Amino acid sequence: MxxxxxxxxxxxxxxxxxxxxxxxxxxxxxxxxxxxxxxxxxxxxxxxxxxxxxxxxxxxxxxxxxxxxxxxxxxxDGAVPKLIENASRVTAAGTPPKTIDEYVGRVNSGDDAVSVAHMRSPSGWAEPGQTPEFDEYTLVLRGALRVEYDGGELTVAAGQAVHTAPGEWVRYSSPGPEGAEYVAVCLPAFEIGAAHRDDEAGS
Structure with a gap:
């Protein structure tokens, strides 16, 4: 100016x-x-x-x-804070069943750029491996989350976070006695068709 x-x-x-x-x-x-x-x-x-x-x-x-x-x-521009009062319960993969409460994403808020979900998985839970098309950032709040990947695995404890990149094969589980409670952020927003799980045809 x-x-x-x-x-x-x-x-x-x-x-x-x-x-x-x-x-x-x-x-x-x-x-x-x-x-x-x-x-x-x-x-x-x-x-x-x-x-x-x-x-x-x-x-x-x-x-x-x-x-x-x-x-x-x-x-x-009409940009003011928007309160998200409730989450939507989303069907989870793996056994025994875990809970997924989506606050931001395609299901609850209609956002396709990012999704934020609060997850609770019991002890012994494991889901099929996947090769997603999105970035996923996971912050563990309680217990521990095991993340397997090509060439190794790591354990993410409470207070720690992990990032998995698009095109990278990963498999999540919570084998510890406390299970795991964590928040997952996906960019762009999680979509089942973009996860490419191992148990899906053509994965």
Whole structure:
């Protein structure tokens, strides 16, 4: 943003030139004169766009980056916190049965970019191996989760987390006496067809 100040007929004026971050070429200059009126000029019609660097040696204006300004933009866009009151119980794979409560995802919130699920697996639970198309981040809250992969296995204890990458074969289980309680985050959101479990045809 370029800010230029001056005086005309004993009145102060401010000209601010800015470049729209999402619309290249939509550069504008706003001329503000007291008491409170302004003129907006589309620079693309006057030989623009123009350099976004200051032309008068002054530092860039930072008012638009203040927390208050950012909050105002978010309010204009309708972006406010959204309460997710309940989870949806999702069918789980493996035996003995575990519980999956999805808070964010395709089932409960309609989100396909990310899923967040709270899981509880009993002692002795194991599910088929899978080669998913998504990243999965798992945070263990209680007990321990065993993660088998090509070439080895690891145990994720309470307070630890594990990341498995797309295209990597993995198999989860909770053989310990406490079972496991954990939160799984998938990017993009979990979808049964994208898990490619070993017991599925064509996996």
């Amino acid at each position: 370029v800010r230029v100040e001056g005086h005309w007929r004993n009145r102060s004026w401010v000209a601010a030139h800015y470049r729209h971050p999402m619309r290249p070429g939509a550069d504008q200059t706003v001329l503000v004169l007291p008491p409170a009126w302004s003129v907006c000029i589309d620079l693309s019609a006057h030989g623009g766009p123009f350099p976004a660097e200051p032309v008068d040696g002054r530092p860039r204006a930072t008012a638009a980056r203040t927390p208050a300004a950012r909050r105002a933009v978010r309010r204009q």
